[in-house]
Each structure stands twice: as structure tokens, then as C-alpha cells.
Amino acid sequence: MSIHHVNADELFNKGKEVFLGVGNCAACHTLSNAGSNAMVGPNLNEIRPDIQRTIMAVKNGIGVMPAMEGILSNEEIEAVSHYVSISAEQ
Numbered sequence: 323m324s325i326h327h328v329n330a331d332e333l334f335n336k337g338k339e340v341f342l343g344v345g346n347c348a349a350c351h352t353l354s355n356a357g358s359n360a361m362v363g364p365n366l367n368e369i370r371p372d373i374q375r376t377i378m379a380v381k382n383g384i385g386v387m388p389a390m391e392g393i394l395s396n397e398e399i400e401a402v403s404h405y406v407s408i409s410a411e412q
């Protein structure tokens with residue numbers, strides 16, 4: 323159990339790094355855990371997307387949000403989507 327939790331925390335922290343850094347998510351989205359207040363895209367604390375919905379949006383893009391497949395690695399996409407789905411609930 324504890325090992326699983328350590329891994330989950332690592333994925334969460336990695337996802338937060340991607341959100342604030344290379345993924346550029348914070349430039350467009352409000353998410354209180356990340357301390358971001360941008361309003362180009364929907365407020366993630368309000369729409370509370372699950373992991374699958376977030377993976378779809380990040381991989382394929384949606385509306386003016388750019389597709390990030392090929393820009394972010396699959397690992398980064400998974401991590402940032404895990405992070406968003408968990409932290410949006412907070």
C-alpha cells in the first residue's frame with residue numbers, strides 16, 4: 323500500500339510540474355492547487371474533468387486548445403491528466 327502511495331505522489335508531483343512548465347496549462351486554465359488564475363480555457367476546479375477527459379483534451383486538443391501529442395511524452399500526458407483529475411476535486 324505504501325509503495326503504491328509513493329508512486330501516486332510521484333505521478334502527482336510530476337503532473338504538477340508539467341502543468342506549470344512544459345505543458346503550459348497554467349497559461350490558460352485556473353486550477354487552485356497550481357495557483358493559476360488564467361481564464362482562456364474553462365476553470366478546472368469548476369468542470370472537474372476526470373482523467374480520461376483530460377487525456378483526450380491534452381492529446382487531441384479541443385477548440386483553441388492545442389493538441390499536445392508529440393509535444394508532451396505519453397508519460398507527461400498521463401502525469402498531467404492524473405494531476406488535474408485529482409487536484410480539480412480539491
Ligand code: HEC
Pocket residue numbers: 341345346347348349350351362363364369371375376379380384385386387388390402403406
Ligand atoms: C492556449 C490555451 C490553452 C492551453 C495551453 C491549454 N488549454 Fe486546456 N483548454 C483551453 C480551452 C480554450 C478549452 C475549451 C475548449 C472548448 O471547449 O472549445 C480547454 C479545455 C480543456 C479541458 C476540458 C476538455 C473538455 O472535454 O471539455 C481540459 C481538461 C483541459 N483543457 C486541460 C488542459 C491541460 C491539462 C493543459 C496542459 C497540458 C491545457 N489544458 C492547456 C485552452 C488551453
